[in-house]
Amino acid sequence: MIISIDGLIELGLLEESEVKPLEIKNPAVAEFFKVNAWKEKLFKKAYEKFASIKEGELRRKFDEFRAREKYWLDDYGLFMALKVDNKDKDWTKWADPIKQREPEALEKAAARLANIIEFEEFKQFIFDLQWAKLHAYARERNIEILGDMPIFISADSADAWANQKFFKLNEDGTPKKVAGVPPDYFSATGQLWGNPQYDWDEMELDKYSWWKLRLKKLLEIVDMVRIDHFRGFEAYWEIDSTEKTAINGKWIKGPGMSLFTELGRDINELSRRIVAEDLGVITDEVEQLRLDCGFPGMKILHFELHFNEDGRIGFMSPENSLVYTGTHDNNTTVGWFMEDVDEVSKVVIAKLIGADARRPDDVCSKLIEFAYASNSRFAIIPMQDVLKLDSGSRMNTPGTVGTNWSWRLQPDYRLESEAGKLKALCNKYKR
Numbered sequence: 001m002i003i004s005i006d007g008l009i010e011l012g013l014l015e016e017s018e019v020k021p022l023e024i025k026n027p028a029v030a031e032f033f034k035v036n037a038w039k040e041k042l043f044k045k046a047y048e049k050f051a052s053i054k055e056g057e058l059r060r061k062f063d064e065f066r067a068r069e070k071y072w073l074d075d076y077g078l079f080m081a082l083k084v085d086n087k088d089k090d091w092t093k094w095a096d097p098i099k100q101r102e103p104e105a106l107e108k109a110a111a112r113l114a115n116i117i118e119f120e121e122f123k124q125f126i127f128d129l130q131w132a133k134l135h136a137y138a139r140e141r142n143i144e145i146l147g148d149m150p151i152f153i154s155a156d157s158a159d160a161w162a163n164q165k166f167f168k169l170n171e172d173g174t175p176k177k178v179a180g181v182p183p184d185y186f187s188a189t190g191q192l193w194g195n196p197q198y199d200w201d202e203m204e205l206d207k208y209s210w211w212k213l214r215l216k217k218l219l220e221i222v223d224m225v226r227i228d229h230f231r232g233f234e235a236y237w238e239i240d241s242t243e244k245t246a247i248n249g250k251w252i253k254g255p256g257m258s259l260f261t262e263l264g265r266d267i268n269e270l271s272r273r274i275v276a277e278d279l280g281v282i283t284d285e286v287e288q289l290r291l292d293c294g295f296p297g298m299k300i301l302h303f304e305l306h307f308n309e310d311g312r313i314g315f316m317s318p319e320n321s322l323v324y325t326g327t328h329d330n331n332t333t334v335g336w337f338m339e340d341v342d343e344v345s346k347v348v349i350a351k352l353i354g355a356d357a358r359r360p361d362d363v364c365s366k367l368i369e370f371a372y373a374s375n376s377r378f379a380i381i382p383m384q385d386v387l388k389l390d391s392g393s394r395m396n397t398p399g400t401v402g403t404n405w406s407w408r409l410q411p412d413y414r415l416e417s418e419a420g421k422l423k424a425l426c427n428k429y430k431r
Helices: 005-010 032-051 057-068 068-085 103-112 115-138 158-162 198-204 209-221 256-268 284-293 333-341 345-355 360-373 415-430
Strands: 148-149 177-181 189-198 224-227 237-241 250-253 274-276 296-300 319-325 378-380
Touching: 005 032, 005 115, 057 068, 057 115, 068 103, 068 115, 068 158, 068 209, 103 115, 148 209, 148 274, 189 284, 198 256, 209 224, 209 256, 256 284, 274 296, 284 319, 333 360, 345 360, 360 378, 360 415
Parallel strands: 148 224, 224 274, 296 319, 319 378
Antiparallel strands: 177 189, 177 237, 237 250
C-alpha cells in the first residue's frame, strides 16, 4: 500500500503516538506483506475516527469522491468487501447469486457489508487525495509522470467480476482462454500468464467503453501511459485454460486500429500520451499498427548494442521513441556488462561509448550519456543505473518467482552529485 501514514496524521485521523515504528531488518529489501499488515491496522484506526465524522470538509470531499468515481468504485468496494466476507476466496467460488451478479443479491450484500465497503472506499479516497497532491507538485515543476498499464487484468479482480461479458470465461466464471506468450529465449515452454483473454467482439459492440474508462482514469492520474505487451492489440497468444504450459497456444488477431480509433474519439492527444511497449519478437504488422497510431516505441541499449550482420555494433533510434539503458526486466547495466556481455563485445561497446572496459561503473556512466545523446524523444534511466548498482539490485528476472520486485531505494541515499550530473546531461543534450 503506497498511502502515506504521515498524510493520515496531517489530516488529523491518526495521532503520532498511535504510530509505532515498523522494524525493517534490511531497508534495501521491500517487505511488502509486513508493511501491508502494519498499515492495515493504522488504516482501521484512522477509519474509525473518520466514520465518526458526519460533516465538515473531509466528509464533503469523501462524498464528492464517491459520487465522481461511482462508475468503478461501487463495484470495487463491494468486490473487496465480498472478498473479506468469503475469506479471500476467488470470486468464482462465491455463491451463485453473487457470482452471477443478481441485482437483489448484490443489493442485500451491499447493505450487509456497508461498513467494510466504506472502509475500502475510504482507503481509495485517501490515496486519491495524496496522489493528487503529489501530481500537482510535479506539474508545478513541469515534471510529467509516466505510468504503466498492463494489457491484461487479473482473473480474480473487480474488473473481471463486474464485466464478465467482456472476457472469455466459462459458465462458472473461470477463464476459458488465457494469456501468455509462446516459447522464446526466456522460456522453452513459453510463459503461461493465466490472465483471462478479452472477448474483443463483445467489446467492439460496446464501442470499447471499458477500455475508454480504464485509460481515461489512468490519464487523470498520470500524464503518459506505457502500455505493456502492445503487440497483443495486433495479435495475441491464446491458450486453453486447461493447458499446463504456453506451448499449445495460437495467435489470434486483436482489435488493431478499431480500438485506437475509438479511443481517439474520447481522449485528446492520444498519440502523445501513449507509449507502446514493443519489445521481443515484433512482426511487421505490429510495427505498422504502432506507426499508424503514432505511438513511440521502446529502445533498450542492452538489446540494441550487439553485433549486426556486418559484424559491427551500432545503434540508431527514431525520434518518436523512448531509449532506456535497461528496464525492470533487465539486469542492471553494471551487472549486464560484468555478467552478460562476452569479452569481445565488452571491448567494442566500451570503444563505441568512450568508456574504460575494465570499469563497469564507467561503462554505466557513459551508457547513460549515450542514451541522453540519442535521437529518441525521451531517455529513461533506472535508479539502479543512476546509482551504478550490480546485479544484486536487479528488479526482476522474467520466468522466475520468489525473489523479484524486492529491491527498494534506501531512505538514506544521497544523490546530490548524481543529480548534478544528470542535470548537466539534460542541458548538454537539450532534454
